[in-house]
Amino acid sequence: MIRCADSTEASQQAKESNLWLPRGAGCSYGDAAILDQGHLLLLDRPQVSETSSESSDSVIVSSALTLRNLLSTLASEGLTLPVVPGVLDATVGGLIAADAHGKNHLNRGSFRDVTDSFQLLLSSGEVVDCDRSHNQELFEGTIGGVGLTGMILAAQLQVIPFAGPRALVEVTSTPDLETSLDQLHRQAQRQEHVAAWIDPTSSGASFGRGIVVAGTPVTGSGNEKTVWNLSRGCPFPPGLGRMLTPRTLRWHNQLRHGFTRGGDHSRPWKLDQLLFPLERWSNWKRLYQPRGFHQHQSLLPPESSPQAIRNLLKMACSGALGPTLVVAKCMRSGGGWLSFPDQGITLTMDIRADQDSENLLRRLNEEVADQGGKVYLAKDSTLTPGLLARMYPDLSRFKDLRQRIDPDRKIASNLSRRLDL
Ligand SMILES: Cc1cc2nc3c(=O)[nH]c(=O)nc-3n(C[C@H](O)[C@H](O)[C@H](O)COP(=O)(O)OP(=O)(O)OC[C@H]3O[C@@H](n4cnc5c(N)ncnc54)[C@H](O)[C@@H]3O)c2cc1C
Known part of the structure; x- marks a missing residue:
């Protein structure tokens, strides 16, 4: 360097x-x-x-x-x-x-x-x-x-x-994938910053249930308007990665969803909590030690997105652990010859690295191309020239x-x- x-x-x-x-x-x-x-x-x-x-x-x-x-x-x-x-x-x-x-x-x-x-x-x-x-x-x-x-x-x-370092945030739990995507669309029309956390570990009718978090900055007063504390978060506890198994992941997701279901709410948040949730931890990647992880981010066009997202989630869940974090966001059309943003839904999945994860990523890439979507180059390590040309x-x-x-x-x-x- x-x-x-x-x-x-x-x-x-x-x-x-x-x-x-x-x-x-x-x-x-x-x-x-x-x-x-x-x-x-x-x-x-x-x-x-x-x-x-x-x-x-x-x-x-x-x-x-x-x-x-x-x-x-x-x-x-x-x-x-x-x-x-x-x-x-x-x-x-x-x-x-x-x-x-x-x-x-x-x-x-x-x-x-x-x-x-x-x-x-x-x-x-x-x-x-x-x-x-x-x-x-x-x-x-x-x-x-x-x-x-x-x-x-x-x-x-x-x-x-x-406006200031605060936002008024609405948090809504959703019972299944269709409702998660509907709520995501609805909130994206009304609020400034919107994303949906999706739970792929839930099965049957509740597959793809989620939590939609939507917020808009609120105007602060005086000094507050000029101060934004963007310091680094706390160190992530070492050794937690060993506890990451399909069962603990399911428990974690159940707890997270259940906790929100009990108290859908609208209240003030710190803006950084809304925009940079991962920054709460200074080295959260430790969770994936020793082999690390991949992040697969795709864009699915509006006409194919609900079915495509269902297919991608099911495929990702066939891996040894399943995706540890799944987030969806709405996008409008973009520009730039190799730019990723385009009209539709973008789906981001964190996938722990293991001996099969690269094959899984390749299958996900094929599915994205078949559905008329594309994969984000800044996060890619498995696309091929043929798939790139299709996307x-x-x-x-x-x-x-x-x-x-x-x-x-x-x-x-x-x-x-x-x-x-
Ligand atoms: C925790 C986390 C959250 C993220 N969230 C988002 C998100 O919300 N939205 C999103 O779109 N992306 C997100 N990303 C991806 C991130 O925005 C991109 O990977 C970005 O390119 C990283 O910038 P960097 O300075 O680290 O660049 P690098 O990783 O060092 O480089 C990225 C690419 O940019 C090129 N590059 C770097 N500097 C220059 C330069 N000066 N001139 C020309 N080319 C240059 C490099 O050659 C390389 O191809 C996230 C990544 C992480 C780790």
Whole structure:
């Protein structure tokens, strides 16, 4: 890994390296941020999380800034980002390269919708400015392009007023999959941030029962409007992973659902609890020690989503443990040639790694393609070139662009090699 102090050094490294890949904070679940036998180029974190304003509704920031630092700095100025994914350690560069989304995709879209422009370092070492009308192909190819067009150095992002660090949240338990999806749709029309937790361990008529959590920020007063505590959570207790079995998972889900059923409610929450539930624990991945886990995230188009989700859940449950966490969110149509967001429902499943998990992921990928959906590249490690072509209709435009700007494929990743990008 090569740390570059600034864009001049990054440009020099890009010229000198035969094989490189831009790297953010390494939060991607799959192999999009990994390059065997090459250099990972990393822009050093700014010492101070500076933002400079081009206008009152946008800021220019270094791509190395983390979401945690950016949101804290913006909050102190009474501002925030319209789109906030659930991972505070990710960098601005990584979030644009994944075209990341939050729980409000239906209302606000993804990072593509809030990125006005960026500076891109090409494989040649040249730096170009890109926006929707200038170097438009580079703009569309880079957003969601998992780092393969070059390194984003800085970006101009839209900002909105920050209401304050609280939200009014409605929590509703649902008795089966159909009701979970109906409630998800209903709440996504009414509230800003909405997601459904789905319980795949329940069987028979209650298969796919869930809890829909929907919240909208509420306006705070005085000091509260400028303070957002985004500190790291408590350490996850070691050794808990050994207790993760199909039976304990079923008990956990029963308890969780039963607890909510007893008290569907609407009450104020801390906004970070709504947006970043995993950040409550500083190292929750310990739960999956020693082999780790995969996260499979797919997008199913509206016409096929209820049946497709049922099929995917049933398939995932055929694994040794079954998915440990399942979340569904609504999406609207998107853009960006390799961008993931599109109209439909996105289903995310955490799957503990074992000797069969990769085969399971491949079967899930086939099912997603058969249902006209797609798999999120920032979380993928098992797609094939054939499936990718079925899922991403603008793939040939992306490959043409790559051929023109980087014919020798100086920029590569394990993902780009596997998918022949
Ligand atoms: C707990 C958790 C929650 C998550 N929640 C969400 C969510 O709610 N919504 C969502 O959409 N995603 C989510 N993700 C996925 C995450 O947003 C993406 O994986 C994101 O790309 C991570 O950013 P990073 O800085 O860690 O990038 P890395 O993982 O380092 O890199 C990701 C990709 O971006 C490229 N890249 C990184 N920096 C640059 C740059 N400066 N210029 C060009 N390319 C670059 C890399 O080459 C790589 O292909 C989550 C991940 C985790 C771990």
